[in-house]
Amino acid sequence: MWQLHQFPLCPFSRKVRLLLGEKGVGYELIRESPWARRDEFLDMNPAGQTPVMTDAVAGLTLIDSTAICEYLEETIDKAPMLNGPAANRAEIRRLVAWFDEKVYNEVVAPLMLERMLKRIVHRAAPDAKMLREAMKVANSHLDYVDWLLDHRRWIGGPVLSLADLAAAAHLSVADYLGGIDWRGHDRTKEWYAALKSRPSFRPLLSERMEIVTPPPHYDKVDF
Amino acid sequence: MWQLHQFPLCPFSRKVRLLLGEKGVGYELIRESPWARRDEFLDMNPAGQTPVMTDAVAGLTLIDSTAICEYLEETIDKAPMLNGPAANRAEIRRLVAWFDEKVYNEVVAPLMLERMLKRIVHRAAPDAKMLREAMKVANSHLDYVDWLLDHRRWIGGPVLSLADLAAAAHLSVADYLGGIDWRGHDRTKEWYAALKSRPSFRPLLSERMEIVTPPPHYDKVDF
Numbered sequence: 001m002w003q004l005h006q007f008p009l010c011p012f013s014r015k016v017r018l019l020l021g022e023k024g025v026g027y028e029l030i031r032e033s034p035w036a037r038r039d040e041f042l043d044m045n046p047a048g049q050t051p052v053m054t055d056a057v058a059g060l061t062l063i064d065s066t067a068i069c070e071y072l073e074e075t076i077d078k079a080p081m082l083n084g085p086a087a088n089r090a091e092i093r094r095l096v097a098w099f100d101e102k103v104y105n106e107v108v109a110p111l112m113l114e115r116m117l118k119r120i121v122h123r124a125a126p127d128a129k130m131l132r133e134a135m136k137v138a139n140s141h142l143d144y145v146d147w148l149l150d151h152r153r154w155i156g157g158p159v160l161s162l163a164d165l166a167a168a169a170h171l172s173v174a175d176y177l178g179g180i181d182w183r184g185h186d187r188t189k190e191w192y193a194a195l196k197s198r199p200s201f202r203p204l205l206s207e208r209m210e211i212v213t214p215p216p217h218y219d220k221v222d223f
Numbered sequence: 224m225w226q227l228h229q230f231p232l233c234p235f236s237r238k239v240r241l242l243l244g245e246k247g248v249g250y251e252l253i254r255e256s257p258w259a260r261r262d263e264f265l266d267m268n269p270a271g272q273t274p275v276m277t278d279a280v281a282g283l284t285l286i287d288s289t290a291i292c293e294y295l296e297e298t299i300d301k302a303p304m305l306n307g308p309a310a311n312r313a314e315i316r317r318l319v320a321w322f323d324e325k326v327y328n329e330v331v332a333p334l335m336l337e338r339m340l341k342r343i344v345h346r347a348a349p350d351a352k353m354l355r356e357a358m359k360v361a362n363s364h365l366d367y368v369d370w371l372l373d374h375r376r377w378i379g380g381p382v383l384s385l386a387d388l389a390a391a392a393h394l395s396v397a398d399y400l401g402g403i404d405w406r407g408h409d410r411t412k413e414w415y416a417a418l419k420s421r422p423s424f425r426p427l428l429s430e431r432m433e434i435v436t437p438p439p440h441y442d443k444v445d446f
Binding site for chain 2: 087
């Protein structure tokens with residue numbers, strides 16, 4: 001069985017977990033806190049990042065969420081999440097990169113630093129200015145998702161795709177950390193409610209990070 | 224014909240150009256300076272980054288270097304650069320991400336800021352401390368490449384792959400900006416000399432960025 005090395009608020013691990021869930025692949029969670037920089041973990045992944053997926057029996061170690069998702073797409077036919085002809089697949093991958101890079105760097109990473117790492121690791125107060133800026137940028141990203149969903153059924157095109165899973169992974173971590181104001185984003189909210197009610201998403205929403213608690217609406221499908 | 228929107232020192236565009244060269248695909252270069260944030264470019268790619276690849280006749284716009292490389296792999300059989308079974312392909316993709324994320328963020332981006340953007344855009348002096356740190360980290364990344372090449376013929380496995388093209392793209396930009404000290408890295412130097420002599424690499428090495436000049440060894444195969 002696969003073992004997924006991760007922590008509850010790792011957005012990249014969430015993306016992989018949503019994909020594993022949609023594909024019906026079982027896995028065991030192994031808690032890893034990358035900021036602790038454990039020697040054994042660095043030996044496994046010199047980049048020091050989660051997720052890492054291992055299968056001891058098959059002798060496999062998969063590293064990097066993009067590489068893992070492509071691997072799962074290539075090896076499991078069920079629930080394809082890179083759909084359509086090559087141009088559609090390119091559009092889905094563009095949007096996955098949008099969330100993994102832009103939304104992560106501008107919104108999720110600052111929120112994780114200010115509201116998670118500063119509490120758990122640095123024992124410091126969050127920087128109110130940084131938080132305001134991250135939430136402002138989050139709002140402009142939600143505007144972009146609203147716009148996409150005005151033109152398409154799902155974020156990456158006519159059917160559910162890895163773009164939706166990546167978006168839900170990052171936005172769910174930002175939401176957990178109180179960084180999302182859903183008001184004025186009805187289309188995105190409706191899309192997110194549909195994602196939240198999927199069986200692949202339920203286990204993630206019920207988990208909690210130590211010390212850091214989410215707002216009351218976080219795990220509610222009707223929010 | 225494809226049009227590639229890029230600038231000479233964009234490492235992500237270089238990765239795509241090396242892949243296009245290996246596959247024998249013709250393209251036209253369109254100069255874009257993403258830091259100018261032209262409205263027309265932002266309309267094309269809201270992320271504001273190069274490369275963007277367009278084909279006006281086919282009505283295609285491909286964005287994000289990972290999405291573009293996967294598209295080229297899926298649509299052109301010649302010179303496959305994601306080789307082998309799924310686990311090998313995952314290893315190649317892990318290493319591409321290593322160069323696109325870690326080497327870019329820790330080495331290439333600081334060098335581009337200090338030695339290119341500060342001259343061209345900000346008209347400011349480079350920060351000597353930042354440069355020293357980037358070059359120190361570059362050295363540790365070369366150690367890792369030395370180690371990989373002690374265990375494999377090419378960076379991603381027994382055959383030339385996208386991992387080599389990504390590595391060469393990033394290291395060549397760092398080298399242009401004077402950030403690489405090749406001494407003590409014989410294995411990597413030998414590998415890089417082999418890359419430099421490939422027809423896909425020659426056109427890149429002969430191009431120059433305005434104002435910023437490379438060190439004398441930059442375009443020499445014997446360096």
